Amino acid sequence: MNCGQLAAEVDAYLDGDLDQVAASACRGHLRTCAACRDLADRQTRLRAALAELPPAEPPASLWAAIDARLGAAEIADSRRGALATGWSRLVAWLRPVAWPVAMVGSAGAIALVVVQLRGATPTQPLAVRAPARAPAAVAPPVQLALRDAIDERSDLEREADARFRQVVSELLPLARTEVATWPARRAQGFAHELERREQAVLVASPGQVRERAWHELTSYLERVALGEQVALGGGR
Amino acid sequence: MATTAVSEIPRPRTDLASAAMDDATLIAACRRGDARAMELLYHQYKRRVFGLCHRIVGPVDAEEVVQEVFVRVFRGLAGFRGDAQLGTWIYRLAVNCALTQAGKQRRRQEVGDDHLEEVAAPPVASRDPRLSRRVEAAMAELPAGYRAILVLHDVEGLSHEECAAIMDCRVGTSKSQLHKARMRMRELLGPALAAERLPDGEAP
Numbered sequence: 210m211n212c213g214q215l216a217a218e219v220d221a222y223l224d225g226d227l228d229q230v231a232a233s234a235c236r237g238h239l240r241t242c243a244a245c246r247d248l249a250d251r252q253t254r255l256r257a258a259l260a261e262l263p264p265a266e267p268p269a270s271l272w273a274a275i276d277a278r279l280g281a282a283e284i285a286d287s288r289r290g291a292l293a294t295g296w297s298r299l300v301a302w303l304r305p306v307a308w309p310v311a312m313v314g315s316a317g318a319i320a321l322v323v324v325q326l327r328g329a330t331p332t333q334p335l336a337v338r339a340p341a342r343a344p345a346a347v348a349p350p351v352q353l354a355l356r357d358a359i360d361e362r363s364d365l366e367r368e369a370d371a372r373f374r375q376v377v378s379e380l381l382p383l384a385r386t387e388v389a390t391w392p393a394r395r396a397q398g399f400a401h402e403l404e405r406r407e408q409a410v411l412v413a414s415p416g417q418v419r420e421r422a423w424h425e426l427t428s429y430l431e432r433v434a435l436g437e438q439v440a441l442g443g444g445r
Numbered sequence: 446m447a448t449t450a451v452s453e454i455p456r457p458r459t460d461l462a463s464a465a466m467d468d469a470t471l472i473a474a475c476r477r478g479d480a481r482a483m484e485l486l487y488h489q490y491k492r493r494v495f496g497l498c499h500r501i502v503g504p505v506d507a508e509e510v511v512q513e514v515f516v517r518v519f520r521g522l523a524g525f526r527g528d529a530q531l532g533t534w535i536y537r538l539a540v541n542c543a544l545t546q547a548g549k550q551r552r553r554q555e556v557g558d559d560h561l562e563e564v565a566a567p568p569v570a571s572r573d574p575r576l577s578r579r580v581e582a583a584m585a586e587l588p589a590g591y592r593a594i595l596v597l598h599d600v601e602g603l604s605h606e607e608c609a610a611i612m613d614c615r616v617g618t619s620k621s622q623l624h625k626a627r628m629r630m631r632e633l634l635g636p637a638l639a640a641e642r643l644p645d646g647e648a649p
Binding site: 247 | 483487488491492494499500508511515516519520576581599602620624634638639
């Protein structure tokens with residue numbers, strides 16, 4: 210055995226993981242090599258020092274803090290059912306107007322609309338200008354008349370913005386209620402994340418980009434409002 | 446928001462008098478929302494969970510991480526299938542939460558926040574307080590993953606099998622990670638460890 214081998218095996222040797230022959234070889238090397246003896250000494254001392262580290266005592270107030278967070282999570286649970294229902298209603302209401310805005314922003318989609326329109330007769334209803342709120346049937350983008358889509362685009366965008374804004378205004382108080390139960394540092398994180406997403410909406414150009422930014426903002430608020438910050442750990 | 450503390454509302458109660466209550470009984474009582482059972486479980490595991498988190502993330506963030514761990518424990522007990530020991534499952538949650546927090550600390554540090562500087566030793570009352578402080582300081586220098594395995598095995602005294610179950614890795618990986626962590630510690634502590642030779646007869 211040489212010094213390199215000893216250095217590689219010193220942990221296994223001290224852990225008692227080596228078989229008798231290998232352990233004997235280690236001991237033999239340690240008897241004849243002062244540098245390796247020193248290494249093994251330091252290693253033994255390190256282990257002793259680690260094992261002797263004083264226990265870190267949890268503060269007495271810790272259980273009360275955990276208790277309070279569990280209570281807050283239970284209150285959030287009690288709201289969750291109603292919130293989830295309300296949210297899916299909002300999404301269904303939002304979708305018909307969000308779709309055309311997303312699609313007219315894309316050249317490919319417009320080409321698709323043109324192809325679709327070729328066989329259209331004047332009696333066919335081509336435009337879906339103000340999508341009905343209920344039922345939540347999604348107006349397929351291909352039903353849009355190209356001319357109408359272009360003419361109405363800015364109106365649609367305005368309407369989409371207004372709808373997203375309303376979703377945000379409904380989700381924000383719910384999210385804030387949830388955030389009020391968070392520790393201060395995480396609550397600061399929420400303010401920062403919210404501002405970042407709001408900023409992204411403000412600077413996004415109309416169409417798909419802005420819609421994505423809106424979705425980022427609303428789905429973040431939704432996750433917070435639904436209490437995902439206290440999501441379950443994986444049960445194993 | 447004003448919340449009612451868990452212990453202040455009516456809850457199911459279980460006869461916890463039996464000293465020999467096993468994990469299964471405790472888990473069942475906690476799942477029913479028995480406040481005393483929950484507190485009992487907390488007290489059973491608080492020291493080791495706090496010790497783990499304290500040494501992985503440092504004193505500043507330890508309390509918040511431990512809160513998060515126990516919230517996850519109680520909220521996740523419904524999904525605990527019992528194919529690991531309760532303790533192993535709890536320590537795994539603790540290590541995961543602590544490592545996640547350590548990752549955030551590292552990112553904060555990268556953008557100029559000297560947060561990890563605050564990692565300091567807890568009140569020291571061991572045989573060699575000076576060495577203990579140096580050891581704690583050296584541990585704070587380690588990558589978080591090394592810190593975790595070192596705390597689990599060398600500080601908390603868990604076996605490699607237990608460490609591997611907690612870290613969700615093979616026993617061989619646990620051993621090799623620990624070896625690397627110890628080598629790094631030796632480098633960091635260098636003279637501090639060599640300063641005082643063990644008396645004759647205590648050599649390995």
